[in-house]
Amino acid sequence: MPAYLIVYRESPVRDAAELAEYSRQTREMAGGDWKLTPLVVYGAVHPLEGQAPDGVIMLQFPTIEDAKAWYESPAYQAALPHRQKAADYRAIFVEGL
Structure with missing residues (x-):
């Protein structure tokens, strides 16, 4: 069953250098063995409610286990503080059908 990581940036970027470092580190991870498919990356947002x-x-990940393994990996955990310093975020895992 597929699983999805959805990350909401809830405030404007307050530290562009931190976000750039996060992006650099996560791009380096993209060449690894992670089974993930980017589906949305900062596309236009059209609010309906709220x-x-x-x-x-x-x-998108093949399974929730794959999603958790990626998120909990040492490489992602090293990048994560840069994203958290850059802006306010909310992140969730959702299992698909």
């Missing part, structure tokens, strides 16, 4: 986030990312 406040629109500043940005949205959605990654």
Whole structure:
């Protein structure tokens, strides 16, 4: 069953250098053995209900185990503090059908 990581940026970027470092580190991970498919990366947001986030990312993984392994990997955990310093985010895993 596929799983999705959905990340909402809830505020404008406050530290562009931190976000650039996060992006650099996660791009380096893309060449690895991770089974992920980017589906949404900061596309235009069209709110229907409630406040629109500043940005949205959605990654697809084959399973929730694959998603958790990627998120909990040493490489991603090293990159994560840079994203957290760059802006306010909310992140969730969702299992698909």
